[in-house]
Amino acid sequence: MKLYKMKLYNIVFSPTGGTQKVAVLLTKALAGEAAAIDLTDSKQDFSAIRLTQEDVALIAVPSYGGRVPAVAVERLTAMHGQGARAVLVCVYGNRAYEDTLVELEDAAQKAGFRVIAAVAAVAEHSIARQFAAGRPDAQDAAQLAAFGEKIQAKLSADDLSEPDLPGNRPYKKAGGAGMVPKATKACNRCGVCAAECPVQAIHKExxxxxxxxxxxxxxxxxxxxxQGARRVNPLLLSAAGLMLKKVCSERKDCELFL
Incomplete structure (x- = not known):
């Protein structure tokens, strides 16, 4: 089968790297290379980004409490998809992704993208890192490679049908204040954390x-x-681990929606 000739964009919100790993694995199966758009970059003018209907965008975000991070929605919807096809990717820490995919679908469509496929995948939990440790792993990579081939086949057939995605509208209520990492005595005020914070919540000085x-x-x-000098409250972290143990212990596989 002749592969669909396309320019692929990776539009990714990945603060700790797990979502990026999934995006890279799927990109290899789709086209091998992609232009990167980093949704965590607070200095980027996302309203200046314009795609065309000949382009394909892999839009990947983590699930935070079953929702898309609000700042990712804000930055994605500022872009101009202009009819580009979109493959949505939701990455979660082996608990549940709930309304993340449908919320991401709504945001992508608002930005002018045409959603033709979606993937839910698992990566190491960003807070309680003992859950889904080491994922995405070799088994995930094989699944994502197979998904990529199926998505590529749909693109080659110029099939623009929208997938039926799980989730609810209206979405579940967003969670309240989460765990806020604090500096320990090992902090030397180098400023890396402040420069890299996606929402500029850390004081630069x-x-x-x-x-x-x-x-x-x-x-x-x-x-x-x-310096490894930022940590969340260990008591809160322990409590979160106990709460998540029951729902995160059983392995969940990647899912494809075409």
Missing amino acids: DPTKVDEKACISCMRCVAVCP
Whole structure:
């Protein structure tokens, strides 16, 4: 079968890297290479991004409490899809993704994309990292490669039918304030966390100060700190682990919606 000639864009919100890993695996099966658009970049002017109807966008986000991170929705809907086909990717920490895909579908359509496929995949939980540790793994990679071939076949057939996605409208209520990482004594105020924070919740002059209302508990600061000097409250982390143990322990497979 002749492969569909396309320009592929990876539009990804991945504060700790798990969503990016899934996007890369799926991209390899689709086209091998893609232009990257980083939805975590607070300095980017997303309203200046315009695609064409000949393009294909892989739009990947993590599920936060069964919803798309609000800042990802805001930045995605500022873009101009202009009829580009979209493959939606929702990545979650082995608990549940609930209304994430339908919310992402609505945001993509609002931005002018045509949704032709969607994938739900599992990556290591960004907060309670003992859950889905090491994922996406080899089994996930094989599943995502097979999904990529099926999506490529749909593109080659110029099939623009919309997938039937699980989820509810109206969406579930967004969660309240989550766990806010704080600086430990090991912090040397290098400023990496402040520069990398997707919502600029960390004070640039004094990274030990955090705007707790702005923080989205994405754990980006924990992941990028060179000194390993940012942590969440260990008691809260332990409580979260106990709460998640029952619902996160059984392995969940990737899902494809065509």
